[in-house]
Amino acid sequence: MFGARCLLRALRSCTSAPCPRHKPSARLSVRDALGARSTNGERVKVQGWIRSVRSQKEVLFLHVNDGSSLESLQVVADSSFDSRELAFGSSVEVQGQLVKSPSKKQNVELKAEKIEIVGNCDAKAFPLKYKERHPLEYLRQYPHLRCRTNALGSILRIRSEATAAIHSFFKPSSKIKVPEENFFNVPAFLTVSGQLHLEVMSGAFTQVFTFGPTFRAENSQSRRHLAEFYMVEAEISFVESLQDLMQVMEGLFKTATMMVLSNCTEDVELCHKFIAPGQKDRLEHMLKNNFLIISYTEAVEILKQASQNFTFTPEWGVDLHTEHEKYLVKHCGNIPVFVINYPLALKPFYMRDNEDGPQHTVAAVDLLVPGVGELFGGSLREERYHFLEQQLARSGLTEAYQWYLDLRRFGSVPHGGFGMGFERYLQCILGIDNIKDVIPFPRFTHSCVL
Amino acid sequence: MFGARCLLRALRSCTSAPCPRHKPSARLSVRDALGARSTNGERVKVQGWIRSVRSQKEVLFLHVNDGSSLESLQVVADSSFDSRELAFGSSVEVQGQLVKSPSKKQNVELKAEKIEIVGNCDAKAFPLKYKERHPLEYLRQYPHLRCRTNALGSILRIRSEATAAIHSFFKPSSKIKVPEENFFNVPAFLTVSGQLHLEVMSGAFTQVFTFGPTFRAENSQSRRHLAEFYMVEAEISFVESLQDLMQVMEGLFKTATMMVLSNCTEDVELCHKFIAPGQKDRLEHMLKNNFLIISYTEAVEILKQASQNFTFTPEWGVDLHTEHEKYLVKHCGNIPVFVINYPLALKPFYMRDNEDGPQHTVAAVDLLVPGVGELFGGSLREERYHFLEQQLARSGLTEAYQWYLDLRRFGSVPHGGFGMGFERYLQCILGIDNIKDVIPFPRFTHSCVL
Numbered sequence: 001m002f003g004a005r006c007l008l009r010a011l012r013s014c015t016s017a018p019c020p021r022h023k024p025s026a027r028l029s030v031r032d033a034l035g036a037r038s039t040n041g042e043r044v045k046v047q048g049w050i051r052s053v054r055s056q057k058e059v060l061f062l063h064v065n066d067g068s069s070l071e072s073l074q075v076v077a078d079s080s081f082d083s084r085e086l087a088f089g090s091s092v093e094v095q096g097q098l099v100k101s102p103s104k105k106q107n108v109e110l111k112a113e114k115i116e117i118v119g120n121c122d123a124k125a126f127p128l129k130y131k132e133r134h135p136l137e138y139l140r141q142y143p144h145l146r147c148r149t150n151a152l153g154s155i156l157r158i159r160s161e162a163t164a165a166i167h168s169f170f171k172p173s174s175k176i177k178v179p180e181e182n183f184f185n186v187p188a189f190l191t192v193s194g195q196l197h198l199e200v201m202s203g204a205f206t207q208v209f210t211f212g213p214t215f216r217a218e219n220s221q222s223r224r225h226l227a228e229f230y231m232v233e234a235e236i237s238f239v240e241s242l243q244d245l246m247q248v249m250e251g252l253f254k255t256a257t258m259m260v261l262s263n264c265t266e267d268v269e270l271c272h273k274f275i276a277p278g279q280k281d282r283l284e285h286m287l288k289n290n291f292l293i294i295s296y297t298e299a300v301e302i303l304k305q306a307s308q309n310f311t312f313t314p315e316w317g318v319d320l321h322t323e324h325e326k327y328l329v330k331h332c333g334n335i336p337v338f339v340i341n342y343p344l345a346l347k348p349f350y351m352r353d354n355e356d357g358p359q360h361t362v363a364a365v366d367l368l369v370p371g372v373g374e375l376f377g378g379s380l381r382e383e384r385y386h387f388l389e390q391q392l393a394r395s396g397l398t399e400a401y402q403w404y405l406d407l408r409r410f411g412s413v414p415h416g417g418f419g420m421g422f423e424r425y426l427q428c429i430l431g432i433d434n435i436k437d438v439i440p441f442p443r444f445t446h447s448c449v450l
Numbered sequence: 451m452f453g454a455r456c457l458l459r460a461l462r463s464c465t466s467a468p469c470p471r472h473k474p475s476a477r478l479s480v481r482d483a484l485g486a487r488s489t490n491g492e493r494v495k496v497q498g499w500i501r502s503v504r505s506q507k508e509v510l511f512l513h514v515n516d517g518s519s520l521e522s523l524q525v526v527a528d529s530s531f532d533s534r535e536l537a538f539g540s541s542v543e544v545q546g547q548l549v550k551s552p553s554k555k556q557n558v559e560l561k562a563e564k565i566e567i568v569g570n571c572d573a574k575a576f577p578l579k580y581k582e583r584h585p586l587e588y589l590r591q592y593p594h595l596r597c598r599t600n601a602l603g604s605i606l607r608i609r610s611e612a613t614a615a616i617h618s619f620f621k622p623s624s625k626i627k628v629p630e631e632n633f634f635n636v637p638a639f640l641t642v643s644g645q646l647h648l649e650v651m652s653g654a655f656t657q658v659f660t661f662g663p664t665f666r667a668e669n670s671q672s673r674r675h676l677a678e679f680y681m682v683e684a685e686i687s688f689v690e691s692l693q694d695l696m697q698v699m700e701g702l703f704k705t706a707t708m709m710v711l712s713n714c715t716e717d718v719e720l721c722h723k724f725i726a727p728g729q730k731d732r733l734e735h736m737l738k739n740n741f742l743i744i745s746y747t748e749a750v751e752i753l754k755q756a757s758q759n760f761t762f763t764p765e766w767g768v769d770l771h772t773e774h775e776k777y778l779v780k781h782c783g784n785i786p787v788f789v790i791n792y793p794l795a796l797k798p799f800y801m802r803d804n805e806d807g808p809q810h811t812v813a814a815v816d817l818l819v820p821g822v823g824e825l826f827g828g829s830l831r832e833e834r835y836h837f838l839e840q841q842l843a844r845s846g847l848t849e850a851y852q853w854y855l856d857l858r859r860f861g862s863v864p865h866g867g868f869g870m871g872f873e874r875y876l877q878c879i880l881g882i883d884n885i886k887d888v889i890p891f892p893r894f895t896h897s898c899v900l
Contacts, residue, residue: 029656047656047688047863048656049861050861066655066656067655067656068655068656090861091861091863093688118688118863118864119833119858119860120861120862121859121860121861122860125859125860126859143853144650144853144854144856144857145650145653145856145860147650147651147654148653148654153654156651156655160621164621167614167617171610171614197890200593200597200890200891201606203594203595203598204517204598204603205516205517205518205606206498206516212662212663213662213663237497237516238497383569403594404594406595408569409575409576410539410571410572410575410595411499411568411571412541412568412569413541413568414568440647440651
């Protein structure tokens with residue numbers, strides 16, 4: 001199976017320009033160079049952008065970063081290599097020997113034999129300044145350049161790892177057989193977004209998920225809304241209660257987070273140290289406790305008894321506002337809390353009727369988390385034909401949703417699902433205040449810069 | 451790390467309704483039930499949809515499918531269970547003992563102790579008919595029900611596996627360390643689609659990819675166009691030539707296909723047997739041969755010398771049409787063929803100028819494959835400031851693309867990338883004629899049914 005790749009790798013080596021006197025150097029990422037075990041003078045080639053330059057009498061020190069890790073690779077060169085063009089921001093290709101570093105700051109350094117300037121950087125015009133730590137707000141003005149900073153580099157590496165963690169939660173790699181721990185042992189789909197479509201799929205495959213961009217015309221400039229955001233949605237057939245859904249939601253949050261923490265240690269540390277001090281402890285607190293469950297009715301009672309004055313007076317039958325969500329999470333000791341069973345009148349037609357009274361509710365669930373508020377939203381879906389028919393009639397939607405009713409005519413099953421906002425998830429685990437800093441190209445009301 | 455999951459699984463068992471006299475049955479997917487190694491009377495619960503019913507004097511045979519595999523599970527029940535409601539299409543929950551089957555048709559069968567009808571199926575109204583093999587065109591009318599057929603079930607399981615294979619090609623799981631075979635050892639991003647944005651990222655991370663939905667207002671009813679399709683895009687920094695890109699493209703095609711073939715054997719077999727006879731051999735032919743490379747100029751020469759009459763006369767400087775692509779692939783012995791170096795005038799402003807003449811070309815590459823035509827498109831990007839500036843000025847785009855020019859001012863690097871249409875890839879490996887059959891919810895001109 002890997003034959004093709006090996007062949008290509010062999011071809012690739014042939015095309016790299018041979019270094020005179022030496023055999024062709026192996027191209028290494030900065031991450032692989034830093035992690036090299038043997039440093040017995042191996043000849044390598046490293047490519048990246050200069051992060052710092054320090055010129056001493058006879059030696060020149062460069063730090064080169066290629067985005068593969070937070071740490072840069074130290075390049076040590078003879079001062080004869082010194083040149084104006086070897087400046088912060090320039091791209092370079094360095095060939096030389098990977099050796100053990102005499103300094104304690106790093107294990108390995110690259111003794112340069114050849115340094116090629118690939119692309120200059122106009123330092124005066126470059127919005128990123130050498131040795132400055134730019135605030136995230138400043139960097140937001142330069143979406144095309146900000147990934148060159150430590151902060152955005154770390155956040156985006158974590159985003160990538162979290163994406164992988166979510167895929168892996170839902171669909172463990174077929175190479176790793178862990179049947180006992182495999183929640184979603186049936187197909188995972190990247191499909192058009194939308195719960196109703198997932199319900200179609202869940203009528204043939206018992207567990208499905210989708211992960212992709214979602215567009216909402218949210219007219220909000222808040223620090224937790226975007227017009228385009230990523231969403232993880234899952235739909236599960238043959239569920240018995242909201243409990244079944246909440247178990248998967250808690251499992252997804254905790255398993256993905258553990259994976260990110262163990263695979264992106266340095267990057268997460270940077271966020272927890274410089275961007276959101278104290279976040280490490282807050283996150284540990286969330287991970288080690290069981291998430292709590294309260295009903296909407298209980299939540300309203302808690303809010304009514306609060307000593308705090310709210311802008312919007314809490315009342316049964318009215319939606320929870322951000323200020324209410326914040327209070328509830330705090331009240332729960334900053335442990336994520338599921339709020340379940342919302343008023344029927346507040347929720348869309350497809351949610352399952354609890355048939356209770358006089359305060360009529362549906363089997364809906366939201367997960368509120370510290371710092372962010374609502375992170376997940378989900379529900380059992382109305383699988384009973386006549387209940388759904390009535391709800392559709394009440395909303396005047398019967399004609400448009402005939403296909404959706406059909407799903408209840410032909411082998412209907414109890415099912416439910418949820419969605420998790422991916423950017424809010426990243427905000428929550430990293431403690432990043434503004435949602436615009438956890439997505440490469442934020443789009444929001446009146447702003448679509450790139 | 452898997453602590454949370456195990457806990458949840460334990461909780462989950464507690465919530466399932468206990469079967470009187472027995473300990474609670476373990477819930478199994480059909481796939482897991484079929485693959486069970488020990489069948490010493492284990493009590494299990496299986497949920498799914500009835501695919502067939504056969505009633506004999508004293509025994510009732512059901513086949514239950516839950517989408518986890520092509521094969522259904524045979525349920526054997528006492529005839530006392532017989533009921534009108536146990537019909538094709540109904541959803542059921544069956545509890546019983548998993549035992550060795552006396553028949554050679556299957557290893558395992560489920561001896562039913564309890565059968566619960568979860569949802570009836572109105573057989574008269576149900577558009578899928580028992581024991582009929584419906585043509586794909588017929589099924590296209592029922593996007594909300596067609597995943598319940600063998601054909602669509604197989605195609606969508608393969609789609610899911612191919613998605614995983616592509617992710618795994620670009621970002622091998624961090625649990626499987628294969629540094630030598632790791633092309634994309636730096637972050638993989640699911641981001642807003644679009645090559646120009648990937649280029650931004652490639653100015654900080656040397657290898658990036660994205661995989662998600664793409665929207666094009668293609669006014670085409672053809673069997674290979676959709677208004678919404680999925681695209682894999684990759685961008686690589688520090689490339690030296692088109693050769694570098696073509697190696698990754700060929701590697702992606704071959705590695706992902708091998709993975710699909712080995713993980714979805716039965717599903718692929720169904721397609722290759724019933725939907726596209728002969729496709730197995732055609733695919734093997736593609737996999738075992740090195741892809742070919744010809745220049746656009748050579749391609750036009752081949753077409754000019756063809757005995758075939760084309761609707762569009764082949765001519766240097768004019769785009770290749772579908773009929774031309776088909777001829778070229780056939781001419782190349784039905785091996786995928788890279789066509790490189792297209793006329794500058796035909797291609798967008800960002801492609802790298804080959805500075806040749808008098809027939810001025812850019813470093814673009816398309817991969818043509820049997821049955822489908824163009825599958826990949828890519829190019830080296832113009833990384834030289836002054837060349838790009840001139841191209842932008844010529845297209846009147848200088849002002850809008852100042853940010854794109856900036857990428858060439860601050861540490862520019864030679865780079866290039868490509869995109870692959872995911873649905874066309876599936877068509878190509880499976881031999882599926884119409885693109886609307888390899889995506890759950892096809893959207894195309896004048897049609898957005900669901």
